[in-house]
Amino acid sequence: MSDQNGRFAWVRSLLRVWVYVAEACLVATWVATLAWGLASISRSHAMGVVAPFIIALAFETVALVWAPIAYGVVSAILETNEACNEISGRLTRTETLLDNAAASLKTMADVAPLSDKAKSTLYREREIEALGEMIQHHLMLQDYDAASTLITLMDRDFGHHEQARRLRQEVAASRKATMDEKVETSIGHFQEILDLHDWVRANREAQRMMNLMPNNNRVAQLLAMIKAAQLAHKRQLLQSYGEAIRKNDVDRSIELLHQLDPYLTPQEAAALQESARDVFRAKLQNLGFQFTMCVTDQRWAEAVATGEEIIHNYPNSRMAQEVREKMELLKSRASIIFPAPPA
DSSP, X not given: OOOGGGTTHHHHHHHHHHHHHHHHHHHHHHHHHHHHHHHHHHHHOOGGGHXXXXXXXXXXXXXXXXXXXXXXHXXXXXXXXXXXXXXXXXXXXXXXXXXXXXXXXXXXXHHTTSOHHHHHHHTHXXXXXXXXXXXXXXXXTTOXXXXXXXXXXXXXXXXXXXXXXXXXXXXXXXXXXXXXHHHHHHHHHHHHHHHXXXXXXXXXXXXHHHHHOTTOHHHHTHHHHHHHHXXXXXXXXXXXXXXXXXXXXXXXXXXXXXXXXXXXXXXXXXXXXXXXXXHHHHHHHHHHHXXXXXXXXXXXXXXXXXXXXHHHXXXXXXXXXXXXXXXXXXXXHHHHHSOOOOO
């Protein structure tokens, strides 16, 4: 996709060519007018031709001066447009970051009132993941007793019997393995993390291995592997986004834009800004059509849900303003069909 900041470069190039051609033509015309005027005056020896001659020269001189000025004005307009596009892209990314922060704060607020048991259930998968990392760490240190203790904990308290059985086999094999085999096993585990695109965990695992084996050449390449995997994943997301755009798959395009956001540089975000704006506009149009159909068919609950989605995702749009004006009526009609349960 072309860079948005350069999409008017052809206008500037065409205008520059026009200025050169116009200046050349005006200079030639000015010289011809001067020669014609002097020749007419010398032939007729009359001053009656002086006034038209001077007026023509004046107009041509003004045109000579204003041609480069017009080029400068248009160039300034184009540069201002490019600066506005860049500022708009940065504001969009800032808004996304603020939305993500708000979602994180809401999640923390929802979790805070829960009991310790409920929190343990909610974060069970994270606890198991952390336990698996600790087991791998002890295997690298050849601390097999500690690893076995943690495996027993995983088997007994978390009920992951199959994973515990596999880890016990790794412990048994690790006792007999050479250091190269240990490195091979650890890198295989590291590659599995890369395949999940869990970059935070991958960096943590790479740092742990580098601390344990600082002089191993293969381990020294782990950070480079992470960067290469991130770049490959970004390219795949961009390719999938391009395919979704070609297929007019609006929902898939929006999903891919959210996935791409953490990987894009400001320049790359600016390049995608125009197509992203078209995608979100198409999504808004689809939601507007869906909202209208729900109202027409008197599906009040669906109309309320669709209207709330429009207001939440496109709060500053004209459609959101129109939906807000109808929401109270729609909610009242929806409550008649689906009355609230008694307290």
